[in-house]
Amino acid sequence: MFQIRIHGRGGQGVVTAAEILSVAAFDEGRHAQAFPSFGSERTGAPVVSFCRIDDRLIRTHEPVMEPDAVIIQDVTLIHQVDLFSGLSRDGYVLINTSSSFSELNFGDFFDQFHPDRLMTCPATDIALEHLGRPLPNAALLGGFAALTGEVTMEAIDKAVREHFAGSVGERNAAAVKAAFDCVASKIKQVARASTN
Amino acid sequence: MTSQDVHFYQVGSFAVGNRLLEQEERTVQAQVDRTNSIDSGHRACQGCGEALGARYALDAAMRATNGQIVAVNATGCLEVFSTPYPETSWRIPWLHSLFGNAPAVATGVAAALRAKGIEDVRVVAQAGDGGTVDIGFGCLSGMFERNDDVLFICYDNEGYMNTGVQRSAATPPAARTATTKAVGAEPGNTFGQGKDLPRIAMAHNIPYVATATVADLHDLERKVERAMEFHGARYLHVLVPCPLGWGSASNETIHIARLAKESGLFPVFEAEDGVVRSVSPIRRRVPVEEYLKLQRRFAHLFGPHPRLDVIARIQSMADANIERYGLVSPESLEESS
Amino acid sequence: MLRQIEGSRAIAETVALCRPEVVCAYPISPQTHIIEAVGEMVKAGTLAPCEFINVESEFAAMSVAIGASATGARAYTATSSQGLLFMMEAVYNAAGLGLPIVMTLANRAIGAPINIWNDHSDAMAVRDSGWIQLFAESNQEAADLHVQAFRLAEELSIPVMVCVDGFILTHAVEGVDLLEQSFVDAFLPPYEPRQVLDTNAPVSIGAMVGPEAFEEVRYLAHLRQLDALERIPEIAQEFFEASGRDSGGLVRPYRTDDAEVIVVAMGSVLGTLKDTVDLRRDLGERVGVLGVTSFRPFPSEAIRDALKHARQVVVIEKAFSIGAGGVLSSDIAIAMHREETLLRTVVAGLGGRAITRRSLEKVLDDASDNELAPLTFLDLDHDAVDRERARMQATRRSGPSAENLLRDRGTVSQKADA
Numbered sequence: 001m002f003q004i005r006i007h008g009r010g011g012q013g014v015v016t017a018a019e020i021l022s023v024a025a026f027d028e029g030r031h032a033q034a035f036p037s038f039g040s041e042r043t044g045a046p047v048v049s050f051c052r053i054d055d056r057l058i059r060t061h062e063p064v065m066e067p068d069a070v071i072i073q074d075v076t077l078i079h080q081v082d083l084f085s086g087l088s089r090d091g092y093v094l095i096n097t098s099s100s101f102s103e104l105n106f107g108d109f110f111d112q113f114h115p116d117r118l119m120t121c122p123a124t125d126i127a128l129e130h131l132g133r134p135l136p137n138a139a140l141l142g143g144f145a146a147l148t149g150e151v152t153m154e155a156i157d158k159a160v161r162e163h164f165a166g167s168v169g170e171r172n173a174a175a176v177k178a179a180f181d182c183v184a185s186k187i188k189q190v191a192r193a194s195t196n
Numbered sequence: 197m198t199s200q201d202v203h204f205y206q207v208g209s210f211a212v213g214n215r216l217l218e219q220e221e222r223t224v225q226a227q228v229d230r231t232n233s234i235d236s237g238h239r240a241c242q243g244c245g246e247a248l249g250a251r252y253a254l255d256a257a258m259r260a261t262n263g264q265i266v267a268v269n270a271t272g273c274l275e276v277f278s279t280p281y282p283e284t285s286w287r288i289p290w291l292h293s294l295f296g297n298a299p300a301v302a303t304g305v306a307a308a309l310r311a312k313g314i315e316d317v318r319v320v321a322q323a324g325d326g327g328t329v330d331i332g333f334g335c336l337s338g339m340f341e342r343n344d345d346v347l348f349i350c351y352d353n354e355g356y357m358n359t360g361v362q363r364s365a366a367t368p369p370a371a372r373t374a375t376t377k378a379v380g381a382e383p384g385n386t387f388g389q390g391k392d393l394p395r396i397a398m399a400h401n402i403p404y405v406a407t408a409t410v411a412d413l414h415d416l417e418r419k420v421e422r423a424m425e426f427h428g429a430r431y432l433h434v435l436v437p438c439p440l441g442w443g444s445a446s447n448e449t450i451h452i453a454r455l456a457k458e459s460g461l462f463p464v465f466e467a468e469d470g471v472v473r474s475v476s477p478i479r480r481r482v483p484v485e486e487y488l489k490l491q492r493r494f495a496h497l498f499g500p501h502p503r504l505d506v507i508a509r510i511q512s513m514a515d516a517n518i519e520r521y522g523l524v525s526p527e528s529l530e531e532s533s
Numbered sequence: 534m535l536r537q538i539e540g541s542r543a544i545a546e547t548v549a550l551c552r553p554e555v556v557c558a559y560p561i562s563p564q565t566h567i568i569e570a571v572g573e574m575v576k577a578g579t580l581a582p583c584e585f586i587n588v589e590s591e592f593a594a595m596s597v598a599i600g601a602s603a604t605g606a607r608a609y610t611a612t613s614s615q616g617l618l619f620m621m622e623a624v625y626n627a628a629g630l631g632l633p634i635v636m637t638l639a640n641r642a643i644g645a646p647i648n649i650w651n652d653h654s655d656a657m658a659v660r661d662s663g664w665i666q667l668f669a670e671s672n673q674e675a676a677d678l679h680v681q682a683f684r685l686a687e688e689l690s691i692p693v694m695v696c697v698d699g700f701i702l703t704h705a706v707e708g709v710d711l712l713e714q715s716f717v718d719a720f721l722p723p724y725e726p727r728q729v730l731d732t733n734a735p736v737s738i739g740a741m742v743g744p745e746a747f748e749e750v751r752y753l754a755h756l757r758q759l760d761a762l763e764r765i766p767e768i769a770q771e772f773f774e775a776s777g778r779d780s781g782g783l784v785r786p787y788r789t790d791d792a793e794v795i796v797v798a799m800g801s802v803l804g805t806l807k808d809t810v811d812l813r814r815d816l817g818e819r820v821g822v823l824g825v826t827s828f829r830p831f832p833s834e835a836i837r838d839a840l841k842h843a844r845q846v847v848v849i850e851k852a853f854s855i856g857a858g859g860v861l862s863s864d865i866a867i868a869m870h871r872e873e874t875l876l877r878t879v880v881a882g883l884g885g886r887a888i889t890r891r892s893l894e895k896v897l898d899d900a901s902d903n904e905l906a907p908l909t910f911l912d913l914d915h916d917a918v919d920r921e922r923a924r925m926q927a928t929r930r931s932g933p934s935a936e937n938l939l940r941d942r943g944t945v946s947q948k949a950d951a
Contacts, residue, residue, distance in 0.1 A: 292739030304600025338589030
């Protein structure tokens with residue numbers, strides 16, 4: 001089972017992101033589950049959503065306590081919420097920011113992690129460019145696909161187009177591709193750097 | 197229908213007149229083949245205005261709909277005295293659910309009929325004043341707002357009679373009830389409270405709102421039949437004196453209802469889409485004392501230390517109604533002088 | 534057809550397949566998505582003939598359903614928590630009148646303090662009302678149970694509520710295999726009322742019944758629920774034969790045959806429990822889970838049979854009776870009445886507090902060491918409780934406890950003069 005936790009703020013489409021991710025996995029013939037942790041509708045408040053992907057039927061309904069991947073849609077949460085609780089050293093982290101991972105001042109927290117599993121991606125900028133709106137959720141899923149390979153970009157693309165109708169879907173799909181390419185190339189850079 | 201006044205001077209009332217009318221102008225109650233929707237054998241008190249009002253209204257509704265109505269009843273006197281286990285005095289399909297939900301239950305019945313494509317069966321909901329203006333108020337307003345196809349009839353005896361004569365939002369000022377006793381500096385029900393349900397109904401802009409009393413049978417029947425010409429939410433507020441709760445003689449129910457109208461305390465009118473369309477003018481105006489003195493619930497206003505100040509306040513309420521609705525027409529002013 | 538779909542949506546689409554004629558509901562989290570979806574289908578004309586009534590309160594919602602059902606229409610509504618309490622009078626009324634209304638109860642905690650998250654206190658509040666109460670373990674079962682619910686309700690003239698954990702199930706997007714219209718039509722015939730408001734055959738429904746007959750009327754309702762104990766598994770079996778799916782029934786045992794410790798629970802926590810039990814089984818522990826699907830009528834015999842060989846029974850429940858103890862536990866205890874078996878109650882998940890596998894494993898650890906107290910509250914912060922008790926002891930004007938606890942946690946900002 002692969003477990004993802006997505007952190008963001010109300011209004012950023014955190015819940016939708018988990019749902020689209022689960023649909024993408026479902027379209028690839030896997031079992032998937034997505035659910036939010038919050039209840040009341042309130043813009044701006046910290047929000048968490050969860051997604052599980054497995055080849056077997058998913059029975060559990062507890063929150064994701066030990067994520068394999070954490071996606072952070074809003075970098076201002078970093079020192080406010082315990083974003084990485086339960087994340088193992090083999091875990092993946094994708095943060096929406098134009099800074100690099102090392103510029104984010106995590107100290108030695110991530111020293112034992114795999115450097116090619118810790119990525120940032122300027123998803124808001126990508127979203128502004130392709131959608132005209134600062135909604136980074138779909139783009140980040142493209143980054144996730146590149147980072148973990150847990151779902152293909154094609155599946156994310158299809159799920160995004162299903163969820164958002166017409167041209168909005170197309171533009172979101174373009175943002176997905178852009179973020180995918182961005183993260184994919186960063187991973188290559190890290191790989192090259194480590195072999196040097 | 198144009199109404200014809202038949203003055204029966206020997207009796208001093210308009211109660212008798214069917215024999216002088218054409219067959220089609222006679223009341224439903226005058227027909228031998230009337231439904232008797234609420235049949236004899238019920239357990240109402242002697243002189244109960246509500247039993248009278250219910251029979252008048254529902255028989256008229258049955259004629260207007262060719263016998264196709266379903267009645268929804270709130271908890272209260274009518275429900276209790278009409279269905280003493282194991283008997284029922286209802287000859288029509290009848291549903292009683294709870295005290296506060298008659299309007300909503302009626303909405304459900306109407307919705308079911310519509311879903312099933314049954315167009316000729318109409319829904320009548322009925323409740324006392326408690327089930328209408330107090331506990332049923334939320335559901336009533338909801339039914340009005342949605343314009344559900346229900347005729348709601350309130351039998352207003354101005355208090356919770358079935359449970360022992362307690363005050364409701366329809367209890368008039370100064371009236372003695374078990375919870376507004378005739379003691380202290382301000383005996384009886386407090387001034388400045390209460391709800392004017394007919395006007396609240398009008399404020400919802402529903403197709404038809406009317407008030408009536410059991411003193412004028414023709415008028416009440418005509419209004420029920422008129423209401424049945426509309427589809428959507430309709431409201432009929434009927435004043436029904438309660439000998440037990442009002443402390444009046446059981447043979448004076450109709451007389452007291454007439455005095456309520458003739459004093460101006462109970463305006464009788466019709467409204468459509470929130471606007472008053474017609475008014476039943478006062479024939480021979482009476483001062484409120486004529487009405488109040490027949491009821492022991494106002495006895496504390498009379499006697500060796502009469503509360504003339506309170507009576508005056510009640511009189512000014514009547515005056516205000518007369519002014520607002522134009523209840524005293526120039527013609528009737530001429531007649532009464 | 535298998536779809537990745539939100540639980541609420543799966544329920545709504547399945548309810549629509551049941552051809553309800555009157556749907557009436559008042560919005561309350563977390564039921565909203567169900568009713569919105571049904572309303573959309575009615576407005577778009579895909580669910581017809583059906584009247585969708587936007588009522589002004591939950592009390593009105595159940596009342597409209599009562600009127601509609603008494604007129605022979607298939608009626609459906611949904612609510613949660615506070616809404617259920619607001620319609621409580623009508624809930625009892627519907628059962629007493631024998632009207633086959635089906636309601637989805639999206640389980641949510643009852644306040645005060647106001648809480649929108651899941652627990653079972655709402656269902657427990659009406660357990661004596663005469664409604665049949667079925668608890669869904671998953672969204673698949675939640676959808677399937679509604680079809681069985683209408684069938685059961687209309688056969689027996691008993692209203693049925695399908696309990697679905699709010700947010701945890703209603704707002705989870707999962708794979709659900711939705712039924713076809715032809716399947717539902719074959720499984721659920723049109724509603725043939727036992728009593729109906731009909732101008733051709735007028736009856737009075739809802740008359741007063743005094744001491745001379747009330748007990749008999751109540752007992753008849755009890756007998757009808759006991760009849761349901763037979764019909765529920767039969768209907769579930771019929772459903773299984775037609776669909777291949779094990780949905781519904783009275784109880785669902787999982788690896789209990791040779792278990793020494795059996796955990797009993799209802800609703801979505803069963804999925805988490807099954808994962809936990811599998812892990813423990815891999816370690817050689819003989820532990821199993823018994824899911825209770827039909828809470829009312831309470832399947833005493835089936836439960837007794839399933840638990841009789843266990844050394845210890847641990848009931849994990851999302852409700853409790855303040856001042857007394859577990860609710861499900863007391864029903865289980867009555868069913869068991871065997872001194873050799875240890876019965877333990879663990880109250881968990883109140884107000885939506887997550888029940889984690891980690892915490893469940895701790896419970897099983899304590900159980901196997903015989904260290905589980907008769908009544909415990911999972912993951913309770915005893916220190917916070919003690920601090921509040923100390924505050925209350927120290928001063929009379931100690932303020933609202935809920936606020937004090939939240940401030941303690943840092944959730945509510947400090948008072949200006951603190």
